[in-house]
Amino acid sequence: MKPQELYEIMSKIPLFKGFNIEEIKEILKTLNFQIKNYKKGETVFFRGDALEQIIIILSGTSKGEMQKFNGDTITIDYITPYQLIAPAFIFGSSRTFPVDLISTENSKFLFLNKDNFLNAMQKDERLLVNFLDEISNKGQLLSKRIWFNFMNKTINEKVLSYIKENQKNGYISFKPSISELAKKFEVTRPSLSREISFLCDKGILTKIKSGKYKLNCENL
Amino acid sequence: MKPQELYEIMSKIPLFKGFNIEEIKEILKTLNFQIKNYKKGETVFFRGDALEQIIIILSGTSKGEMQKFNGDTITIDYITPYQLIAPAFIFGSSRTFPVDLISTENSKFLFLNKDNFLNAMQKDERLLVNFLDEISNKGQLLSKRIWFNFMNKTINEKVLSYIKENQKNGYISFKPSISELAKKFEVTRPSLSREISFLCDKGILTKIKSGKYKLNCENL
Known part of the structure; x- marks a missing residue:
């Protein structure tokens, strides 16, 4: 991926909301990033794998899958570009992938070093608030779903x-x-x-x- | 509440894990805090009230309640001392109380100014990681509950x-x-x-x- 193309994509990622292309360039330098490609049908992560980085899907779609006791596989969720992968499992007491993650199309993932990301959040309040917003929005979705089923x-x-x-x-x-x-x-x-x-x-x-x-x- | 008593309680709050009494004293000075007392049976917050502070229950127990369409009231959750109130609703797109919060015993709540708390997280990595852990743990609990019901x-x-x-x-x-x-x-x-x-x-x-x-x- 060409640098300019990466910057353009990153300017659309909610985690970098409010950053212009120049600022994205600057912050990327501090985040020790990597981009990896996965083929359609490839298992990107297995349930239980350690989740040690901040991971964002840049292109392609993935699905989260789980196995039932009887061996059946069921799809829990679809993950589309610009989303954080498993935002509630990067911190907290369980820091492992909660499901198998399978690429349903050829796709690109961005990996950011977690310690560097913590430092960056301490330096830039926008990044801190964006990350808190992302985790919170996920929690809010889950809460609403539980209440809905609980009330009804x-x-x-x-x-x-x-x-x-x-x-x-x-x-x-x-x-x-x-x-x-x-x-x-x-x-x-x-x-x-x-x-x-x-x-x-x-x-x-x-x-x-x-x-x-x-x-x-x-x-x- | 005497200052020393407050510091002792705060040293048990997960959000201040790793802070000693002296450090708690110092950080409290920056957080523009307030303590409020609520009587048994009192509604502390109504569903839909703006959630504009970091709120921690210091003593007593509260319950989260919701009304069904048919008017029945059901208890969603009990909240015990040292817990953050509605951690997933402090940031994110919905920043209001998701349920009515009713004090089931005489109780004390600690209110911290949100902007000051953001500053404090930027200055002290322990506080940042503790807060991320708290929100994440809540999200992990909700996820596990949904998966359990989804798989079964x-x-x-x-x-x-x-x-x-x-x-x-x-x-x-x-x-x-x-x-x-x-x-x-x-x-x-x-x-x-x-x-x-x-x-x-x-x-x-x-x-x-x-x-x-x-x-x-x-x-x-």
Whole structure:
């Protein structure tokens, strides 16, 4: 990767928000960085590997996978460019990869030395606040997901609650997909589809097109 | 509260790990701190209140509560002395209290100015790493809880998985209580009790005393 190309990409990374190209050049000099390439399908890290650097995905997509006791593999999360890898596992008591990370496309990762990064955060408040924001945002997402499932125990409660919070002008889209929503709701995909069909049968929802429904509030 | 008493308490707070009493005295001078007392039953913060300071509970216990759509109130979490309040909501895009915080005993809270705290983290690497550890540990707990429920969709899977991970020498305790575990599993308490009874009926568990069971692996 050409230096200028790297600087351009880095100016889009939330962790370097507020830094201009010149400042990115300067700070990179202090961070003892490395760029590594991974091929499509390659396992970048295994669950349990030590997480000793600040790692950012520059290009390509990766997925976090886990094995169930029965040997099945399930995808926990997709990670897209400019994201920090496992931000909550760089510090704290568990500093290992929480999942297997598999590159789903040819991809590039940026590795920054952790001690140098700590020094840089102490010198530049923007970097410190950006890093705190990144870890906090991840924690906030996780909290919201847990509360949602905690407040809404049954699948019917989860779906109705999702509809109430996300409907726009009487229409509701199940985004990004039924499968992804089923993961968030911590239910199986068929159960979620069944619940949506049930709401259609009761006249609460009317299907417009795949994933999009009209909400008939008078039946709610 | 006498100054010496405050210093003693603060030396036990994870956020000040590695600081001796003299250093705590020095750093407190820079943090523009306040101590506030709350009575048993008092609402310390309402959900949605701005979270503009670093807040630590010095004594007493508080609970985080939320209201369901149907008006029921449920307890999300108990917060005990020396813990940071809502560590993932001090930075990041949502900087408001995620729940109502109610004091369940007469209690004391320490408030530290956020800008001064940022400065202090930039000057002292211990404080920076301690704060990153605190936020990260919270995120790690939330992640583990989500994965557990995600990997184990049915209540039977959740209970068997919990038993496999927590059994000791063929005995299993449901800790801290069936109610608390039901919250973690995101199921109702009666469903969890029913599942445990079912495992007893199948001969997989034999009740020893309340909450403690012998595991009969040959029946698993």
